[in-house]
Amino acid sequence: MKTISKFLIITVITIFAACSSDDDIPQVINEEETITTVKLSVIEDGTTNTQNVSWIQGINGTNNLPTITLEQNKTYNVRIQFLDESNPSDIEDITEEVIEEKDEHYIFYDSTVNGLTISSSTNDIIDTNNIGINIDTNWQISTTSTGGTVRAYLIHEPSQKTGNVRDDFGGETDIEVDFNIAIL
Amino acid sequence: MKKHFYLLMFLLGSAQLFSQDCENKLRGRVIDFHDGLPLKEAQITVDNQKVITNSKGEFLIEKLCPIAYAFTITHPDCNTQVVTIDIGEKKQHDFYLEHHYTNLEEVDILDVSKKGETNSQTEVQLQKKQLEKYSNLTLGDALKELSGVNSLTTGNTIVKPVIQGLHSSRIIIMNNGVRQEDQEWGEEHAPNIDINAFDELKVIKGAGALQYGGNAIGGVVIGKNKLTTLRDTTFGKTQITGSTNGRGGSINSTLNIGFKNNWSTKIQGTIKHYGDSEAPDYILTNTGFREQSLSAAIGYTTFEYGFEGYYSFYNAKQGILRASHIGNVGDLVRGINSDEPLVIDSFSYDINAPKQETNHHLGKLKFYKRFKNTGKLNLQYAFQLNNRKEFDIRRGDDRNKASLDLELKTHTLDGSFVFDSNNSFKKTIGFQALTQKNTPNPETGIRRLVPDYDKNNIGIFAITDFELNDKLKADIGGRYDYSRIEAKKFYLKSFWEDRGYDTDFESIIVADFDTQWFTEPTFDYHSFSASAGINYQLKEKQRIRTNASFVNRAPNPVELFSDGLHHSAAIIELGDLRFEQEKALKFSGSYSNENFLKSKGSFIASPHVSIIDDFILLQPTGVEQTIRGAFPVWEYKQTRALLYGIDIDYKVKFTDVINFETGFSYVYGEDLKNETPLISMPAPNFRSGITYEKPKWNIKLTNETVLKQTRYPDNNFTTEFLRDGVIVEEVVDISTPPPAYTVFDVYAEYKMSILNEKDLSLGMSITNILDTSYRDYLNRQRFYADNIGRNITLNINFKF
Numbered sequence: 001m002k003t004i005s006k007f008l009i010i011t012v013i014t015i016f017a018a019c020s021s022d023d024d025i026p027q028v029i030n031e032e033e034t035i036t037t038v039k040l041s042v043i044e045d046g047t048t049n050t051q052n053v054s055w056i057q058g059i060n061g062t063n064n065l066p067t068i069t070l071e072q073n074k075t076y077n078v079r080i081q082f083l084d085e086s087n088p089s090d091i092e093d094i095t096e097e098v099i100e101e102k103d104e105h106y107i108f109y110d111s112t113v114n115g116l117t118i119s120s121s122t123n124d125i126i127d128t129n130n131i132g133i134n135i136d137t138n139w140q141i142s143t144t145s146t147g148g149t150v151r152a153y154l155i156h157e158p159s160q161k162t163g164n165v166r167d168d169f170g171g172e173t174d175i176e177v178d179f180n181i182a183i184l
Numbered sequence: 185m186k187k188h189f190y191l192l193m194f195l196l197g198s199a200q201l202f203s204q205d206c207e208n209k210l211r212g213r214v215i216d217f218h219d220g221l222p223l224k225e226a227q228i229t230v231d232n233q234k235v236i237t238n239s240k241g242e243f244l245i246e247k248l249c250p251i252a253y254a255f256t257i258t259h260p261d262c263n264t265q266v267v268t269i270d271i272g273e274k275k276q277h278d279f280y281l282e283h284h285y286t287n288l289e290e291v292d293i294l295d296v297s298k299k300g301e302t303n304s305q306t307e308v309q310l311q312k313k314q315l316e317k318y319s320n321l322t323l324g325d326a327l328k329e330l331s332g333v334n335s336l337t338t339g340n341t342i343v344k345p346v347i348q349g350l351h352s353s354r355i356i357i358m359n360n361g362v363r364q365e366d367q368e369w370g371e372e373h374a375p376n377i378d379i380n381a382f383d384e385l386k387v388i389k390g391a392g393a394l395q396y397g398g399n400a401i402g403g404v405v406i407g408k409n410k411l412t413t414l415r416d417t418t419f420g421k422t423q424i425t426g427s428t429n430g431r432g433g434s435i436n437s438t439l440n441i442g443f444k445n446n447w448s449t450k451i452q453g454t455i456k457h458y459g460d461s462e463a464p465d466y467i468l469t470n471t472g473f474r475e476q477s478l479s480a481a482i483g484y485t486t487f488e489y490g491f492e493g494y495y496s497f498y499n500a501k502q503g504i505l506r507a508s509h510i511g512n513v514g515d516l517v518r519g520i521n522s523d524e525p526l527v528i529d530s531f532s533y534d535i536n537a538p539k540q541e542t543n544h545h546l547g548k549l550k551f552y553k554r555f556k557n558t559g560k561l562n563l564q565y566a567f568q569l570n571n572r573k574e575f576d577i578r579r580g581d582d583r584n585k586a587s588l589d590l591e592l593k594t595h596t597l598d599g600s601f602v603f604d605s606n607n608s609f610k611k612t613i614g615f616q617a618l619t620q621k622n623t624p625n626p627e628t629g630i631r632r633l634v635p636d637y638d639k640n641n642i643g644i645f646a647i648t649d650f651e652l653n654d655k656l657k658a659d660i661g662g663r664y665d666y667s668r669i670e671a672k673k674f675y676l677k678s679f680w681e682d683r684g685y686d687t688d689f690e691s692i693i694v695a696d697f698d699t700q701w702f703t704e705p706t707f708d709y710h711s712f713s714a715s716a717g718i719n720y721q722l723k724e725k726q727r728i729r730t731n732a733s734f735v736n737r738a739p740n741p742v743e744l745f746s747d748g749l750h751h752s753a754a755i756i757e758l759g760d761l762r763f764e765q766e767k768a769l770k771f772s773g774s775y776s777n778e779n780f781l782k783s784k785g786s787f788i789a790s791p792h793v794s795i796i797d798d799f800i801l802l803q804p805t806g807v808e809q810t811i812r813g814a815f816p817v818w819e820y821k822q823t824r825a826l827l828y829g830i831d832i833d834y835k836v837k838f839t840d841v842i843n844f845e846t847g848f849s850y851v852y853g854e855d856l857k858n859e860t861p862l863i864s865m866p867a868p869n870f871r872s873g874i875t876y877e878k879p880k881w882n883i884k885l886t887n888e889t890v891l892k893q894t895r896y897p898d899n900n901f902t903t904e905f906l907r908d909g910v911i912v913e914e915v916v917d918i919s920t921p922p923p924a925y926t927v928f929d930v931y932a933e934y935k936m937s938i939l940n941e942k943d944l945s946l947g948m949s950i951t952n953i954l955d956t957s958y959r960d961y962l963n964r965q966r967f968y969a970d971n972i973g974r975n976i977t978l979n980i981n982f983k984f
Binding site: 025026027029030031035037038055057058060061062086087097100101104110111112151157159165166167170171172173174175176177 | 509510511512514515518526527577579580582624626628629630631632636672674678694695697698699700702809810811812813814904906907908909910911
């Protein structure tokens, strides 16, 4: 019996001693999938007049929306980009991943702006079901349009890619940001 | 036992030397060798006398000469034993009987509640026979059968026990003598335990079982597994089940061997395999479940000393309802507003993200030795290795990577000495030492929810039970624990400042990593716990137990360290390094009457009250604008909580073949500081069953009725939606509990004799017979889907 209890005690002491803590610093994790910035490049159709407007995590919010200035009766080409700028010296373009997985993504714009029509542009990314996923869009402003808000959604694994309101698409919302639209 | 026998044989030879005075008496008890419970109606034959034991297993044999007699002890459930006793030497003897193997689980135990883990606390248990019905389910499902125990679920496969309103870090689960360490703090973390590894499950509905820990504010769940004490025998069983809901089944086998020389061994294994479950109206996509587990033990057992080695392994994969994976508050609202889950695919056995993969290894070495006229020494070393991986829906190269990957290694050393030579004054002293290391895998690419930490704990306790008189037994106990946690945590600098840590915790910063601080927070907790109670026999078959306990619980890792988005709940959860320990005072009691309403039934009422200072809970405190939209922010806060309630059980035998039982439990929880009800308190619930039982077959119809929880905190919030070209504010109702429901189940069993008496049983159960659509307040997926619908399970159980 004594040998057994001795054996037990020695085993335990050895194990306890073997797992005393070390002082290493664990590996730091900088999350790579995070999108910190949604950037819209707005080019007036047929010109090179460009506005770059960004919604930046930590800066923008309900009371501080980025503003895009548009003119009545004009059309704009709008390209959306999703960026990870959490490390300013290493900015990552998440848009590339979205494009790579185009079948599982869809960008939907909803708005309160009357007289604004948004449609997939001819140089948009087309998925395998022949649906433009709205990376590149045309924004048409009517002559009666007044300002408002445009809400951009990046939807992951939407249940379908057709519809008029956010509820029609299902899926998970990866991005939901608002832009202020001023009409001249 | 053998030793005693030789001794008796020796005494036998010397017996004739004494003079003949045949007025001697022998008194004693007949006791179940396996669990020490008294056996009633055992027959003792000696010479021409025949004596039957009374309801306490006691007997008295008179008119014996002071010579050696051969006593033959028989009991319908046990192997007959012949024991020789010299009446010249002995006036008192307890006989120990062993069961027939086929009846191992079916011994008529006259009063199970008399032999408890504690003297004064309310204890309830499930025996082997009841557990077998749940072999294809989980620990949490089985425990629900006990009044006062509910379950907190995530879908139908992740089931956590809730004892009188409390769960997770506030309860202790003892896995075959070892405190289970498996990231139990998480509401979506089910115990990594296979129910088939146990012969018995017990719940102590009190805080004062100090031998297990000083922090069981809610109570203790004890799973037990015993090696056979039978000699020269091999027995076991194989159980196979098949279910319509989930279109899968389980197989579970146990083999017990008792060798001649006091060695015994046991090996047991389980495999479960299920696809998507189904609610009455739709498939619950991605709710499949897999489990493989194994346990093996070998031991040497004598009355005087023994040792045991035990190993168990549990491996499970659980799918989480696809529709419950949401990106933001808008998705949550769409989920709440839709009658059906937003993702319904056709039936599949596939388990995709979101899912959990967990495994748990437990190895232990146990040793005991009895010291004559002193007591029993127990020593136990255990090692546990737990790995938990949680998978979210991710994109790109990270698609198949876990979002959470934690490895928890725990070593424990327990020792106790039970001074039990004086039955009316029993003392137990002991210690528990623990060293634990948590290592989150950085390969997830997601900032650690729980940091790397080392935890060391030492606890010492002393408990004493003493008989004040025949009817009154008191107990008092104390425990001290010292616990030290040394963590290694990265904090985002923005969060660090928001929380005001830059002024309070400047000293723990070790290194600067650009946007993050690397810190080494250290926590020391000293806690004193105490428990006292009485167990009073009011009348024959009426008993009162009362217990008061004071215990402490140190904050768990999420309460201290949470600093971000909790995806499945669409809330931002914030912990606080400044938390104190929870301090709980719990009064529990029970009144049991086995003679209720003129011996027509047995009745137990167990009221309880707890006041918990610095009770940690999550409260909504604001809204944070993120790139995913606005999220409600919930912060862990400390408050003062009051919980009280009652569990009532009533059982009655209407006729020889018809039994009826019913249980009710109610819990009231209030946050006294904010004057609001506590969240997630079980709604008042009833559980009733009627059994028709014949020797060869039985059928039981049960009903579970859960009322609507009317006491809940209003955590609703408003959020902006863009609808029909207009931005509108809408209230998001995440607070209102679902309506009441009632569900009927039936279970039927037919026993046959193939090789041995009643060795094959065929069972069939139908749960949710009426295919009722309902949602449960304690199911975290209640926003997205109904609970599972009708399930027909066939069950074949062969004993050998």
